[in-house]
Amino acid sequence: MSKKILVLGATSGIAEATCRIWATQGASLFLVARNAEKLVAVAADLKTRGAAYVDFAVADLDDTAQHPSLLTHAINSLGGMDIAYLAHGVLGDQTAGEQSFPAAEQILHTNFVSPVSLLTWLANYCVQRKSGVLAVISSVAGDRGRKSNYLYGSSKAGLSAFLGGLRNRVDREGVTVLTIKPGPVRTPMTAHMPGAEKMADVNAVAAIIVKAIEKRVDVLYVPFQWGPIMGIIQHIPESIFKKLNL
Amino acid sequence: MPPTEARSDAKTGTPTPASRPTGPLTSAFESWGRYPRYQAHIVPMHWQSEFPANIVGLHNGVLPVGMGRSYGDSCLLKDGNLVLTTGMNRLISFDPNTGILTAEAGITLAQILDFAVPRGFFLPVSPGTKYVTLGGAIANDIHGKNHHVAGTFGSHVTQFELVRSDGSKRLCSPTSDPDWYAATIGGLGLTGLITWASLRMRPIVSRMMDVEYTHFHGVDEFLSLTKLNADSTYTVSWVDVTSTGRNFARGIFMSGEHSTVPGELKPSPEPKLFFPFEAPGFALNKFSVAAFNTAFFHKQMQPYKELVQDYEPYFYPLDAVLHWNRMYGKAGLLQFQYAIPWEHAREGTIEILREVAKSGLASFLAVLKVFGDIPSPGLLSFPQPGITLALDFPIKERLTFPLIERLADMTREFGGRLYPAKDAAMTAAQFQHFYPQWEQLARFRDPVITSSFWERVTGERPAL
Numbered sequence: 001m002s003k004k005i006l007v008l009g010a011t012s013g014i015a016e017a018t019c020r021i022w023a024t025q026g027a028s029l030f031l032v033a034r035n036a037e038k039l040v041a042v043a044a045d046l047k048t049r050g051a052a053y054v055d056f057a058v059a060d061l062d063d064t065a066q067h068p069s070l071l072t073h074a075i076n077s078l079g080g081m082d083i084a085y086l087a088h089g090v091l092g093d094q095t096a097g098e099q100s101f102p103a104a105e106q107i108l109h110t111n112f113v114s115p116v117s118l119l120t121w122l123a124n125y126c127v128q129r130k131s132g133v134l135a136v137i138s139s140v141a142g143d144r145g146r147k148s149n150y151l152y153g154s155s156k157a158g159l160s161a162f163l164g165g166l167r168n169r170v171d172r173e174g175v176t177v178l179t180i181k182p183g184p185v186r187t188p189m190t191a192h193m194p195g196a197e198k199m200a201d202v203n204a205v206a207a208i209i210v211k212a213i214e215k216r217v218d219v220l221y222v223p224f225q226w227g228p229i230m231g232i233i234q235h236i237p238e239s240i241f242k243k244l245n246l
Numbered sequence: 247m248p249p250t251e252a253r254s255d256a257k258t259g260t261p262t263p264a265s266r267p268t269g270p271l272t273s274a275f276e277s278w279g280r281y282p283r284y285q286a287h288i289v290p291m292h293w294q295s296e297f298p299a300n301i302v303g304l305h306n307g308v309l310p311v312g313m314g315r316s317y318g319d320s321c322l323l324k325d326g327n328l329v330l331t332t333g334m335n336r337l338i339s340f341d342p343n344t345g346i347l348t349a350e351a352g353i354t355l356a357q358i359l360d361f362a363v364p365r366g367f368f369l370p371v372s373p374g375t376k377y378v379t380l381g382g383a384i385a386n387d388i389h390g391k392n393h394h395v396a397g398t399f400g401s402h403v404t405q406f407e408l409v410r411s412d413g414s415k416r417l418c419s420p421t422s423d424p425d426w427y428a429a430t431i432g433g434l435g436l437t438g439l440i441t442w443a444s445l446r447m448r449p450i451v452s453r454m455m456d457v458e459y460t461h462f463h464g465v466d467e468f469l470s471l472t473k474l475n476a477d478s479t480y481t482v483s484w485v486d487v488t489s490t491g492r493n494f495a496r497g498i499f500m501s502g503e504h505s506t507v508p509g510e511l512k513p514s515p516e517p518k519l520f521f522p523f524e525a526p527g528f529a530l531n532k533f534s535v536a537a538f539n540t541a542f543f544h545k546q547m548q549p550y551k552e553l554v555q556d557y558e559p560y561f562y563p564l565d566a567v568l569h570w571n572r573m574y575g576k577a578g579l580l581q582f583q584y585a586i587p588w589e590h591a592r593e594g595t596i597e598i599l600r601e602v603a604k605s606g607l608a609s610f611l612a613v614l615k616v617f618g619d620i621p622s623p624g625l626l627s628f629p630q631p632g633i634t635l636a637l638d639f640p641i642k643e644r645l646t647f648p649l650i651e652r653l654a655d656m657t658r659e660f661g662g663r664l665y666p667a668k669d670a671a672m673t674a675a676q677f678q679h680f681y682p683q684w685e686q687l688a689r690f691r692d693p694v695i696t697s698s699f700w701e702r703v704t705g706e707r708p709a710l
């Protein structure tokens with residue numbers, strides 16, 4: 001039976017790499033992203049790689065009012081849903097956000113408010129059917145606020161906290177919530193950053209995510225070493241941490 | 247974008263907005279020979295639609311690049327902008343009835359094999375590494391062990407799209423814009439950006455290869471083995487270029503066929519070995535390389551051996567060790583590959599092998615092959631009927647460059663030519679003699695695109 005997977009933010013680097021693995025396995029995929037041209041390119045690739053079915057919708061996921069109709073349409077197109085994979089998000093401009101609240105709010109809206117809206121609907125859908133996996137990309141940046149990217153970090157911290165609570169509520173209903181916390185990964189989002197060539201390979205990260213979903217893991221640090229690294233960073237006393245340049 | 251702005255971005259770690267696409271000047275992009283080394287801005291590309299918007303406002307020229315497996319400076323642009331296409335690597339379509347695969351140009355041959363082999367298809371022409379992009383394979387009109395029966399890579403490219411820096415697009419094929427098709431195949435990336443291409447794959451029933459290894463001594467034995475194996479699909483020889491006297495030009499002739507016994511068509515595993523550091527400069531010298539060559543020759547005790555082996559070690563023995571070029575140390579390596587037409591192929595090869603052996607400069611990846619007479623579709627394609635020899639040399643000051651220059655002059659005397667993808671040393675006069683058609687290619691060159699190689703051998707500068 002072909003897995004039915006809804007992918008939100010499907011043209012992001014990590015999402016696309018993950019979808020390539022699912023396509024090779026013969027999954028059915030419904031893709032959502034803002035840019036039609038990119039969606040067409042990704043859909044053709046996944047179809048060629050062996051996806052049983054590929055459909056897509058162009059949508060701006062910041063527009064939360066459209067979420068219920070978009071999700072209904074996607075699930076109708078797939079004829080059900082086994083996995084929802086939320087991969088949309090922005091790195092945002094930390095400097096701009098420090099100076100102007102609208103820029104900060106934009107980051108929080110895209111990375112936190114929008115997934116909360118989608119997950120509220122999707123969790124209720126899954127609870128009704130007593131099944132499903134909600135796999136959501138958060139970030140190690142949400143484990144502790146740092147001056148270089150605390151707006152992005154706080155949006156992901158909120159998302160991680162929300163997912164923890166949601167898991168606590170729906171796990172007993174047969175629904176899996178997976179919090180994915182990638183370290184820096186080489187993708188279009190990070191390609192311009194210094195040291196991009198040393199970041200984790202997106203295909204390796206995607207393979208780990210696919211396995212974690214199959215095994216119904218709760219929280220995934222990827223690559224794995226980011227678990228202990230963040231464990232240490234979280235335990236640095238605030239009196240010292242506040243003086244560091246991170 | 248002014249470089250000062252890029253540097254401030256690097257310092258603060260602040261993400262660059264999409265409208266400012268380049269990073270700081272960096273020497274992170276190296277050619278495979280790691281000589282020369284130049285700084286450039288890298289413009290990572292992930293979507294076909296990004297070009298040419300992603301080069302608007304850039305200065306000092308632009309060059310589309312892929313995996314950086316060209317050895318010299320044909321994939322470099324000093325202080326310019328390298329449009330890195332490897333993120334643009336999607337499949338577009340595949341028809342198992344015709345074997346035609348269409349994909350974005352930044353896909354690597356390794357990625358194509360991962361997709362195609364489990365479906366019973368293989369590359370029509372394969373170079374000695376699978377870590378090159380489709381676009382790079384076209385831009386250098388690469389060749390493989392089956393050149394004598396299949397011609398160059400470009401012969402199997404049915405069509406591609408070429409986008410110019412002014413945004414105009416051309417569908418290029420032998421019948422549609424054929425002059426642009428010919429200029430772009432082997433065109434060193436200078437005619438525009440190849441966004442996607444269609445490639446005619448060949449069917450296989452197994453990953454395995456039926457291989458024969460035969461010892462030879464001297465160029466004449468090599469030529470008679472070549473004649474004897476004219477019907478073999480893949481032929482290539484390793485030759486010992488350090489030995490003199492009785493062992494002069496000894497080597498191993500290797501011929502291979504795709505196995506016709508159906509076998510499991512699983513994808514390849516990831517390579518696990520890599521060369522972790524730069525070897526010290528003295529590690530490769532005439533004694534260590536001579537010892538390697540003797541050991542390699544005698545590893546095969548009997549003069550003739552048959553075996554069945556997987557296509558990975560057969561086609562890509564060096565890919566098993568990632569970053570093997572670091573073995574040559576900090577100074578890097580120089581490659582040298584000629585194609586000498588039949589008229590002087592035998593004597594030229596003997597003379598050049600003598601000169602190399604006499605020099606005592608170590609080369610252990612010496613590859614000897616006969617090119618067939620299937621015409622290359624590219625205007626500036628390298629292969630021509632006759633003998634080709636590829637050598638690599640560690641860079642030793644005062645020794646390597648004079649030797650390479652002598653070998654280039656000899657190549658010219660014997661009517662041959664050198665391979666731009668493997669060159670970091672030929673002079674403008676040599677290049678223009680080897681490729682008199684270069685002025686034709688210059689007319690197809692995109693005004694903002696150039697490479698350090700092209701500037702070196704033509705003196706042309708970018709218009710931007």
